[in-house]
Amino acid sequence: MKALYIAATGMKAQELNVEVISNNVANMRTTGYKRQRADFQDLLYENQRRMGTETSDTGTLVPNGIQIGSGVRTVATARIMTQGTASRTGKELDVAVRGEGFFQITTPDGTTAYTRDGSFARAQDGRLVTNDGYAVMPGITIPENSRDITINKLGVVQVVNAAGQVQNLGQLQLASFINKEGLEAIGDNLFLETAASGQPQVNTPGAEGYGTLLQGHLEASNVDAVTELSDLIAAQRAYEMNSKIVKAADEMYATSNNMR
Template sequence: MRALSIAATGMAAQQMRVEVISNNLANMSTTGYNARRAEFSDLHYQQYARPGTVNASDGTVLPTGVQLGLGVRPAAVSVQLSQGTLSQTGGDLDLAIEGAGYLEVTMPNGQAAYTRDGGLKRTGDGLIVTSEGYPVAPEITIPADAQRLSINAEGEVYAYFAGQPDAQLLGQFTLSGFTNPKGLEAIGSNLFVETDASGPALQSTPGVDGLGTVRQGYLEASSVDAVREISELIEAQRGYELNSKVISAADQMLAATSQVR
């Protein structure tokens, strides 16, 4: 009975939806995290009579035909690109991107990765790195005798030194944009790498070419909406239960058939 396999695909789909929701809720406190949404599409259809087929008996055209769907399958888990709330921290190396764009970091293998997590740190040599220790590109080094840092909206990093009233420019952060940011591949640790779907990174100055600006002393909170996630969790749970009831009903029908004398 096809109802068993069709309902099983529905249960698997709702289980995957719950897994995506659980990951969103687990990352409610992750800096710069964007919620994911599971998307589905219907499977192939078994054609008993195609729409538009000519009826052999009288020559009329079937207006709808008979097409039996075979279930559902996962189509995508897409990122919902939305700005998270900016939370003030006061940290001189805490940066929030207000608008579109990603900071570029250099992985140990030399590959470029991208992040919206602006909770930056400095190494013992003064190099600005991410929380995982990956240097931000272009590399900027803070002198050991710098007393204070100032980063403006365009990403320019200035350092103040004792006995010098004027700040010294150390470098400038750039932002990277993508034609299709949803096509980026997540690799964990708040990092993404480009793919053929995302297109190549387009680097520019913050505030230019449609990119956002930088705000020092702030971090971007997760964009997860807990109320929405809970309501979708309830909906997914009910969908799972309904599909399980279909399996139970199909099992009872098969049991009745097997008892026919």
């Protein structure tokens, strides 16, 4: 009897599904977080009677056949890269991306990472950095005693310097990917390039195919509480049904073992 093992694969799959949902819910307030979805595929089939085989000398064919499946497996936890809502913060170094593109970040080991989290800060040497102190690329340094920092929608960073003059400090750039869902999440709101994502294409905000920037705002998570709750209920019910099949299969085993 294979029902016991088939149902066990279903329970395992729904357990992982609940883990994905719980991670989405935990990150509902994470800046720039992109929700995930568990994707499943059926396992191999045992052909007890193959469709299309001949059943007589006259060429009569089996129309349907008999196939017994082996259960289910998780094949991906796809990341949904839809735009999150831009929430106003009023902080002059908070920047949200409206549209396509990722900020480029240099990690301490020199690796280039990518993020939608534009909650930037000013380091002790004036460099523009993330909340973890990682440098934002291209490097922009805000001079001491400067004020009125502005970042326009095209990423141009300007300040009023100590002499009261407007000073241009540079321009932020965005990176885009052919398959952004193929990026590898490494935590700290950062992604890494992979063979699946393709190489980054870097351009200025507002260029064709790239989003624009919005100063004083941050992109919220794209997690929807109602969607996650309904998915959780469906996963619980699927797990419950598979567990009942395990119980039923166990009772059938017991009946067979107790036959006199």
